[in-house]
Amino acid sequence: MTVNDYMPIIIPGVLMQVSMQAMYIRHCWYNDNLDQKKKWIYIFFIALFNLPAAAIYLFATRKHIDQRQSIEGIDSQFVEGIFLCLVMAYEVLSLRVVTDRIEDGYFTLMVLLLGISFTLLILNRILFNKMKPLFHSTMPIIQTVMVVFIHFLGNNINTLLIVLVVIASIINNYWLKKSKVYIIFGFVLLLVDSGIKIGIAKQPVDVDRLIGSIYVNLLVYVLFVAAFYTLKKQMITNNILENTLEDLKIQSDKLEEMSRIAERNRITGEIHDSVGHLLTTAAIAIEAGTMIMNKDPEKANQKFELAKKQVRDSLTQIRSSIKAIRDENIEDFDGQLNELADAVTKSTGLKMNIIIEEGILILPIHQKVLIDAIKECITNSLKHGEATELDLLIQSYKNSYQMTISDNGVGGEAFVLGTGLTNMKNRIESLGGQCHFEGKQLEGFTISILLPMGRRE
Structure with missing residues (x-):
């Protein structure tokens, strides 16, 4: 060769x-x-x-x-x-x-x-x-x-x-x-x-040995190909799992970022709802005290003292929101509402008529949401509606809490939801509830809230 x-x-x-x-x-x-x-x-x-x-x-x-x-x-x-x-x-x-x-x-x-x-x-x-x-x-x-x-x-x-x-x-x-x-x-x-x-094969050839060799060759073929095929399949599965884990990590990072944003928004909403209400009433009290300071200094001082109290309460609410305390146990719901109504009437002159269904039990998380909603409605009635009277009705309806708030302000059919009402609506809907707004010119503004009752353990 x-x-x-x-x-x-x-x-x-x-x-x-x-x-x-x-x-x-x-x-x-x-x-x-x-x-x-x-x-x-x-x-x-x-x-x-x-x-x-x-x-x-x-x-x-x-x-x-x-x-x-x-x-x-x-x-x-x-x-x-x-x-x-x-x-x-x-x-x-x-x-x-x-x-x-x-x-x-x-x-x-x-x-x-x-x-x-x-x-x-x-x-x-x-x-x-x-x-x-x-x-x-x-x-x-x-x-x-x-x-x-x-x-x-x-x-x-x-x-x-x-x-x-x-x-x-x-x-x-x-x-x-x-x-x-x-x-x-x-x-x-x-x-x-x-x-x-x-x-x-010619006759002198050992046919049994030839057949045995053929069987061995076929067996080697099957085993080798099966091993190589399985190895590739396993590698594909491993890479898919790696990509899936990477996707999950990316999604987890996104959810974490979304949670941080949601928490910031929640705290912003807390500050707006609580502090905004208190500062609005304080501002109205100061304006009222300024107007009557020359005529009735003693009553004007009372207004200023009330405004100072509202500002202090605002600071307390800010500290509470920063600590991210979300669901306080507000067991005395009626007492909270009456105290809120008295403070509002004294500082702003807005009369509040409260009707609560007897025996209704409201979970603490729902109490917090409803009270924040009431504060936001009071703020809007005073700030935008120029209302002098507000009606509040809370009752049960088909395993839900139904709260209706109406004022006698200027109303109006064309209105835009501000930050406060938007936060309130989002918070209620996050608990599976519904929130509807209705306004008519010179006939006031009405907010209807429906929240599922849940179960008290």
């Missing part, structure tokens, strides 16, 4: 080696995720050791690749790294085959088929994304037929391993669902190969 006899496998092997070496050196040079020092190190080892160093480079730098840009959950660099390992395995096995069959009559044909199969193996990966659909479907079939025929000619463990390498490269390149077809096709071809061998 001369060197020319090995050319069909040497030429494509050398060309592919050099081309892939240049390709991965270029890939490394333009990799923005590596600093200049690491680039030179990887380039040096790829130039020196070729495919093994290129495979290590791909595996080592895959952590910089965005997994969401991968195909079927596995990033392209990892797929290429496995492909390079399979290419190296094919080269080693091909050399074993040609050296073992050096005196065989099929040697020239074997070398030619190995060279063509090797070329198809490389091209199927390099041109994978550029091939037309027809070539996508037919290329694995051609590869499988060719390597099974090589196994038929060689009929040893090395040729069987070449079949396994090619099938593994097909699984590595193609989607799992599609690769199942080629796996079954390869198994059927091996069965046909085995049947032909049994049929053409």
